[in-house]
Structure formats: C-alpha cells, structure tokens
Amino acid sequence: MVRLDFVDMEDKKKIAHSLFTPFKLRNEEEFDTIIIGSGISGLALAAILSKEGQKVLVLERHYVAGGCTHTFKRGNYEWDVGLHYVGEVGTDTELKMIYDYICDTPIEWADIGEVYDRIYFGDELYEFRKGADEFVEYFTNLFPIEEEGLKKYISLLNRVAKSAQLFYAEKAIPEFVDKIIGKWMRNSYLKYASRTTQEVLDELFISSKLKAVLAAQFGDYGLPPSKSSFVMHATVAHHYMEGGYYPVGGSRIIFKKIAPVIQKAGGEIFVNAEVDKILIEGGEAVGVQMASGQIWKAKTVISTVGIEKTYKSLLPENTQEKYGLTEKLKDLNPSVAYLGLYIGFKETAAQLNFPKSNFWIFPPEYDHDKNMKDFAEHTLDGFPVVYISFPSAKDPDFEQRHPGISTIEIVTPVEYSSFSPWEGSPWKNRGQKYDDLKEKISQQLLAYLYRYLPQTKGKVDFYELSTPLSTKHFQGYPNGEMYGLESSPARFKNRFIKPRTPIKGLFLAGQDIVCSGVGGGIMSAIICVSAMKNTNYVSKIARQKKRA
Numbered sequence: 285m286v287r288l289d290f291v292d293m294e295d296k297k298k299i300a301h302s303l304f305t306p307f308k309l310r311n312e313e314e315f316d317t318i319i320i321g322s323g324i325s326g327l328a329l330a331a332i333l334s335k336e337g338q339k340v341l342v343l344e345r346h347y348v349a350g351g352c353t354h355t356f357k358r359g360n361y362e363w364d365v366g367l368h369y370v371g372e373v374g375t376d377t378e379l380k381m382i383y384d385y386i387c388d389t390p391i392e393w394a395d396i397g398e399v400y401d402r403i404y405f406g407d408e409l410y411e412f413r414k415g416a417d418e419f420v421e422y423f424t425n426l427f428p429i430e431e432e433g434l435k436k437y438i439s440l441l442n443r444v445a446k447s448a449q450l451f452y453a454e455k456a457i458p459e460f461v462d463k464i465i466g467k468w469m470r471n472s473y474l475k476y477a478s479r480t481t482q483e484v485l486d487e488l489f490i491s492s493k494l495k496a497v498l499a500a501q502f503g504d505y506g507l508p509p510s511k512s513s514f515v516m517h518a519t520v521a522h523h524y525m526e527g528g529y530y531p532v533g534g535s536r537i538i539f540k541k542i543a544p545v546i547q548k549a550g551g552e553i554f555v556n557a558e559v560d561k562i563l564i565e566g567g568e569a570v571g572v573q574m575a576s577g578q579i580w581k582a583k584t585v586i587s588t589v590g591i592e593k594t595y596k597s598l599l600p601e602n603t604q605e606k607y608g609l610t611e612k613l614k615d616l617n618p619s620v621a622y623l624g625l626y627i628g629f630k631e632t633a634a635q636l637n638f639p640k641s642n643f644w645i646f647p648p649e650y651d652h653d654k655n656m657k658d659f660a661e662h663t664l665d666g667f668p669v670v671y672i673s674f675p676s677a678k679d680p681d682f683e684q685r686h687p688g689i690s691t692i693e694i695v696t697p698v699e700y701s702s703f704s705p706w707e708g709s710p711w712k713n714r715g716q717k718y719d720d721l722k723e724k725i726s727q728q729l730l731a732y733l734y735r736y737l738p739q740t741k742g743k744v745d746f747y748e749l750s751t752p753l754s755t756k757h758f759q760g761y762p763n764g765e766m767y768g769l770e771s772s773p774a775r776f777k778n779r780f781i782k783p784r785t786p787i788k789g790l791f792l793a794g795q796d797i798v799c800s801g802v803g804g805g806i807m808s809a810i811i812c813v814s815a816m817k818n819t820n821y822v823s824k825i826a827r828q829k830k831r832a
C-alpha cells in the first residue's frame with residue numbers, strides 16, 4: 285500500500301490566471317458581466333449570457349475550474365468531487381435540453397443501469413429500480429400492503445415536480461407582476477415545502493422499514509427525514525426515478541464542454557482568482573475587488589458562492605445593515621459537512637468486478653434521524669450513512685484515460701465542529717493529531733468497503749481522506765458544507781432567496797437559489813438569467829431548439 289505524498293504545484297501559484305489568454309492583459313471594464321464562482325451554476329450562466337452576445341468574466345478562487353464538478357488527480361488516479369450521478373438526462377427532458385444548450389457539443393451520458401441505488405440496512409438489501417412502474421412493482425412485492433401508498437407516492441412526486449416550475453418561475457418575474465399572481469404561483473409548492481419528509485411518509489405508509497428505505501437518498505441533500513422539507517426529498521426521488529446517468533469522461537467533461545461557449549464570445553475564466561468584495565457605488569454593484577487587490581468592473585455582478593457568504597462576507601458592512609440582511613437570513617443554516625475517501629486500485633473496474641450502481645449503507649435500525657443524532661453526539665457505532673460510488677465502472681471512457689487502474693469514492697456526512705480545532709492550520713500540514721484522526725477514519729471507511737465489496741481487500745493501492753477543512757480550503761464554504769444551505773422547510777419558505785437582490789446590478793445564482801444538485805445549479809442559472817432579462821429562458825431555449 286502506497287500513500288503518495290503529492291504536492292500540487294499549481295496550488296503554489298496563487299496568482300489569478302486566465303485559462304484562455306494567460307498573458308493578454310485585459311481592460312478592467314471590458315466585461316459585461318462578472319460571475320463569482322465557476323461551479324455548474326456559474327458556468328451555465330456564463331454560457332447562456334455568452335449566447336446572448338455578452339462578454340463574461342468568471343472568477344474562481346480554486347486553482348481548477350468547475351466547482352463541485354471538478355475532478356482532482358493523485359498520480360494517475362482521478363476522482364470526482366461532487367458529481368456521482370444525475371437524473372433526467374436519459375430522454376428528451378427539459379433539463380437535458382438545457383444541458384445541450386449550454387454545451388458546445390452535447391455531453392454523452394452513460395446509463396448506470398436498471399438499478400441506480402443499492403440500499404443496505406446492515407445486511408438487508410433494497411434496490412432503486414429505473415422507471416416508476418418498476419419502482420412500485422419492486423416495493424409492492426416486498427411490502428404488499430403498501431401498494432396504494434406507493435402509487436400515491438409516485439403521483440405526489442410528480443405533483444411536486446410540476447408545482448416547482450411555477451414556484452421557481454415566481455422568483456424570476458418582475459415585482460409588479462409578482463404582487464398580482466405571486467402568491468398563486470407559490471402556494472401549491474409551499475404546501476409541500478412546509479412539511480417534513482417524515483410527515484408525508486407517515487401519512488402514506490405504515491411500514492417504518494419502507495419509510496426508511498424510501499428516505500435513503502437523504503444523503504443526496506444531507507438532512508434526515510424529520511428535518512428535511514418534503515420538496516427536497518421529492519425533487520431528488522423524482523430526479524432519479526427514470527434512472528441514474530454519469531457523464532462520459534467524468535465530471536470534468538462538463539467544464540470542457542461549456543468553456544468554449546464562453547470563450548467563443550470573448551469571455552474569460554480566471555482561476556486562483558478569489559473575490560474579496562463586491563464593489564458598491566451609489567447603491568449599485570459596479571464590479572469586484574479581488575483578494576489580490578485588483579479591480580474588475582462590469583454593469584452586472586452575479587454571485588454563485590452561496591447566499592450567506594455573498595451577503596455577509598462579500599458586501600460592505602453598511603450595505604448589509606442598510607438592507608437588514610442578517611435578519612432576513614436568520615432562519616437559514618448551512619447543510620452538513622462531509623468526509624470523502626478517495627481510493628485507487630492497480631486493477632481495472634472490470635477485473636475487480638465493480639458495480640455501476642451506488643451503495644448507500646446504513647446501520648440496521650432503519651432510523652435515519654436517530655442515527656444522525658447519535659452520530660453528532662458521538663454515541664453511534666459507525667457512520668449514519670456511507671455512500672460508495674464507482675466512477676471507473678460508470679464511465680465507459682475511464683479505461684481509455686486511465687488504463688489498468690480504477691477508483692472508488694466514499695462519502696459520509698460529518699459535523700464541521702469535529703474538525704474546527706484545526707481551523708486555520710495550513711493544508712497538508714495540520715499536524716500529527718489531525719493526520720492520525722484522518723488515518724483512523726480512513727480505516728473505518730475502508731472496513732465498510734471490505735465488508736460490502738470483499739474483492740477489494742488487499743487491492744487498495746492509494747487512499748486519501750478529505751475533511752470539511754478541505755472543502756473550506758478549496759471551495760471556500762465557511763462551514764465545509766456539502767450542499768450550501770440546509771434543505772429545511774424554513775429554507776424553502778424564505779422569500780428572500782431569489783436571484784434579484786435589493787442592490788441594483790447584483791444577482792444571485794447557485795445551489796442556494798434552487799436546491800442542491802447539479803440540476804439545481806443549472807436551474808438556478810436559468811432563473812437568474814430569466815430575472816435579469818425578464819424573459820422565461822426555459823421557453824426561450826425550447827423555442828430555439830424547435831427552430832433548429
């Protein structure tokens with residue numbers, strides 16, 4: 285077993301540099317729009333605005349672009365950070381249409397297969413099968429008395445998805461229209477958003493086992509059933525109902541496909557480019573000041589880095605006070621933080637017989653809320669949920685890029701406070717105690733791997749654990765949070781969460797504006813540009829597609 289001591293040289297170059305024209309100096313006022321953050325929301329927005337003829341400047345604090353969709357390497361091994369599967373791209377859906385629109389050439393999506401998620405409670409296995417009918421049939425076989433409830437559940441997921449369209453459209457319509465029809469647009473979705481996942485599951489089902497199984501994807505948004513809003517649960521369950529898909533070439537391909545659209549319109553993407561302040565003059569956003577002191581100006585500034593961080597860290601204090609921002613954000617909390625174990629093998633996914641479907645592993649008690657609580661209080665034996673993903677098996681192109689090797693990613697939620705004692709210590713040099721803790725956790729997570737995939741025992745060539753401090757260091761999430769804001773009912777009820785801000789020229793996008801997930805990031809870009817241009821961009825893109 286080898287642990288590579290890998291120091292990424294690029295990390296040392298903490299100077300903003302352009303990915304397209306590294307040595308060309310550009311005028312500080314040359315861009316129409318500045319976008320803070322190069323995650324999927326920032327890139328999608330930049331691509332849409334580029335197609336409208338704008339020159340867009342994307343500023344990214346990390347040394348690679350892509351946000352949660354970037355990949356990282358250690359030697360020949362490569363792992364995804366925040367994309368293991370997406371839904372709604374297997375057929376001609378709205379989301380697929382938007383993916384195609386923002387990319388220079390369409391992303392190819394590899395089907396994960398008939399079973400996209402395998403759910404383990406101890407040794408008991410359940411499968412999430414592609415297709416609503418198959419889903420109902422499979423669970424009806426296991427829980428015959430729940431057949432009616434299962435059918436109602438599916439139609440409820442569809443109703444929530446439908447009402448989401450009006451709810452999010454309302455966030456983009458002009459204020460005077462909102463005054464007339466806003467309430468009507470919001471109401472249906474809010475009815476579901478105000479309830480917890482547990483409340484709705486309790487109403488539909490008798491079996492506690494089935495309820496816990498159906499809530500197993502809570503790891504996709506980080507909040508257990510009695511705390512999460514039902515709309516978040518429904519969004520995820522609906523998103524994957526017709527199967528899980530993986531981008532051929534890994535998640536990094538998303539940046540590679542979108543970037544040329546921005547570049548062709550004269551836009552730029554800068555990495556190692558941390559924005560320190562949004563510049564406000566006469567009550568209007570006029571540009572940004574970088575951590576390096578450099579100033580970029582533009583008519584419009586869009587932040588995708590999180591609502592709380594934008595309002596509380598990037599805006600001058602007097603602006604925060606003027607608009608009572610602290611008060612408006614008071615009910616919102618960050619989502620849970622996470623640990624990621626990145627593992628490498630010197631054999632291929634086929635040789636090691638890796639599956640494509642994700643593994644979700646839970647303690648045998650079928651009680652997510654109790655498990656999460658006990659874990660936070662350090663009284664749980666093990667982890668409340670362990671997620672295992674097999675990118676080298678999902679990606680048909682992996683073997684070509686990385687011959688003879690394979691990778692696995694393991695993710696589990698963790699409280700940020702467990703790592704706060706090392707806050708402020710330098711990356712890769714946080715001290716022996718931190719390294720010992722990381723090694724202990726790595727071994728605990730590897731034990732799950734060996735139990736559920738015994739063929740991996742003795743085959744691990746490399747592993748490295750990321751902690752919430754890694755998330756904070758690289759992506760600047762203040763609490764190492766995994767999914768931006770937590771998906772509580774309060775979050776969805778908060779009407780201040782929208783792309784328009786009280787400050788002229790400043791807009792927001794990103795997972796906080798819609799919901800976590802790559803799809804949520806893309807839809808936030810659509811809502812943001814719709815608000816900027818007072819035009820429904822879903823319809824506009826659909827019309828353009830029809831004409832093409």
Ligand SMILES: Cc1cc2nc3c(=O)[nH]c(=O)nc-3n(C[C@H](O)[C@H](O)[C@H](O)COP(=O)(O)OP(=O)(O)OC[C@H]3O[C@@H](n4cnc5c(N)ncnc54)[C@H](O)[C@@H]3O)c2cc1C
Pocket residue numbers: 320321322323324325326343344345346350351352353365366367368369370557558559560588589622624695758759760761766767793794795796799800801802803804805
């Ligand atoms: C471990 C993990 C697994 C996940 N798995 C999946 C999955 O399988 N499927 C799925 O759909 N979703 C998944 N997600 C969620 C999904 O990746 C995110 O919800 C989505 O990508 C967020 O996109 P975003 O653009 O809003 O934010 P980000 O991708 O976080 O982009 C924001 C960017 O802003 C940058 N930034 C921050 N501060 C500054 C600053 N001051 N100046 C300049 N730049 C700054 C950050 O570095 C970051 O690159 C996962 C997330 C995680 C963490």
